[in-house]
Amino acid sequence: MQENIIIAASEAQSHRHSIGRSTWQQQLSHAIRDPQTLCERLRLNRDWLAGAQVGHELFEVCVPEAYLKRIAYADINDPLLRQVIPLGEEALTPAGYVVDPLEEADHRPAKGLIHKYAGRVLLIASPNCAINCRYCFRRHFPYSDNSPSRAQWQEALDYLRNDTTIHEAILSGGDPLAASDRQLAWLVEQLESIPHLKRLRIHTRLPVVIPDRVDDALLGWLASTRLQKVVVLHINHANEIDQAVVDACTNLKQAGATLLNQSVLLRDVNDSTATLAALSERLFEAGILPYYLHVMDPVQGAAHFDVPDEEARALVAKLRDYLPGFLMPRLVREIPGKGSKTPL
Ligand code: SF4
Numbered sequence: 001m002q003e004n005i006i007i008a009a010s011e012a013q014s015h016r017h018s019i020g021r022s023t024w025q026q027q028l029s030h031a032i033r034d035p036q037t038l039c040e041r042l043r044l045n046r047d048w049l050a051g052a053q054v055g056h057e058l059f060e061v062c063v064p065e066a067y068l069k070r071i072a073y074a075d076i077n078d079p080l081l082r083q084v085i086p087l088g089e090e091a092l093t094p095a096g097y098v099v100d101p102l103e104e105a106d107h108r109p110a111k112g113l114i115h116k117y118a119g120r121v122l123l124i125a126s127p128n129c130a131i132n133c134r135y136c137f138r139r140h141f142p143y144s145d146n147s148p149s150r151a152q153w154q155e156a157l158d159y160l161r162n163d164t165t166i167h168e169a170i171l172s173g174g175d176p177l178a179a180s181d182r183q184l185a186w187l188v189e190q191l192e193s194i195p196h197l198k199r200l201r202i203h204t205r206l207p208v209v210i211p212d213r214v215d216d217a218l219l220g221w222l223a224s225t226r227l228q229k230v231v232v233l234h235i236n237h238a239n240e241i242d243q244a245v246v247d248a249c250t251n252l253k254q255a256g257a258t259l260l261n262q263s264v265l266l267r268d269v270n271d272s273t274a275t276l277a278a279l280s281e282r283l284f285e286a287g288i289l290p291y292y293l294h295v296m297d298p299v300q301g302a303a304h305f306d307v308p309d310e311e312a313r314a315l316v317a318k319l320r321d322y323l324p325g326f327l328m329p330r331l332v333r334e335i336p337g338k339g340s341k342t343p344l
Helices: 024-029 035-041 046-058 150-162 181-192 216-224 243-254 273-285 309-319
Strands: 113-117 120-126 168-173 199-204 228-234 257-265 289-295 330-333
Touching: 035 046, 113 150, 120 150, 120 181, 150 181, 168 181, 181 199, 181 216, 216 243, 243 257, 257 273, 273 289, 273 309, 289 309, 309 330
Parallel strands: 120 168, 168 199, 199 228, 228 257, 257 289, 289 330
Antiparallel strands: 113 120
């Protein structure tokens, strides 16, 4: 890989671009969405372009400026870049890697709603993401069939009203925070009118990718709901947590949210004990508790990120030598049809 880098590694350094005072929506609309611009902005060798184009045609590249500025120049091995750069390998179709690895298609009783586990349901609040992670298990998800309008949400809301065993609604996506605050405030208002619902969980990467997403409008509806709030962030490497992310997390906590993190164990991103230990330490500094470390779901296009279970177990066993118990993420795999995540 090294020979493909046009600038010597010693010259590589983090770069800081000003993103001015633009809103999160403007930042999202200006995200980099083509491999050529990504390679040029990061001064990568043009040799990467052909493969990047192949991956991009399978799953569009999307990297906002606020995330880009945390990536080192001219370093194809940068752990944040590895998560977002499309590669030719994504066209490979090894046995066992499929388009719907969690078989979610079997658990959709209403448009926009996935009910897999007892007591909680997942609502697909937005089909969009602020970043396209190459290992995403929903990279082939049919979002166009599962993005309800307000009127269409009624079916999902009725399902929730009629099942008193459901105590928690999980906003998911895409990234649920890619929806507008007007839409989210409306949806949360509908949810809190259901008496047996106690908790609102939000699975999001947006406060990490574009920290300005955590603005007054978001904090307003979040702080005012009667539901207990849990925000589950998705951070895979300590370098993803800059000061802007820390500030966004502080604001989420002040709005009453408990902050947890789930990571995915990824080859050439975070597959070392030192990297995972640094991630847990940095998460805690930002007020976030490590929750899950997922082995990757076998989604087509992402096999090159795979870390075998035995290696994952050995890494986590070693991690216990470095971290107190409360900073240890739980190593899990999601197995279709099981009633919960499966510890490894
Ligand atoms: S933010 Fe989450 S849902 Fe969106 S591409 Fe990344 S992993 Fe997938």
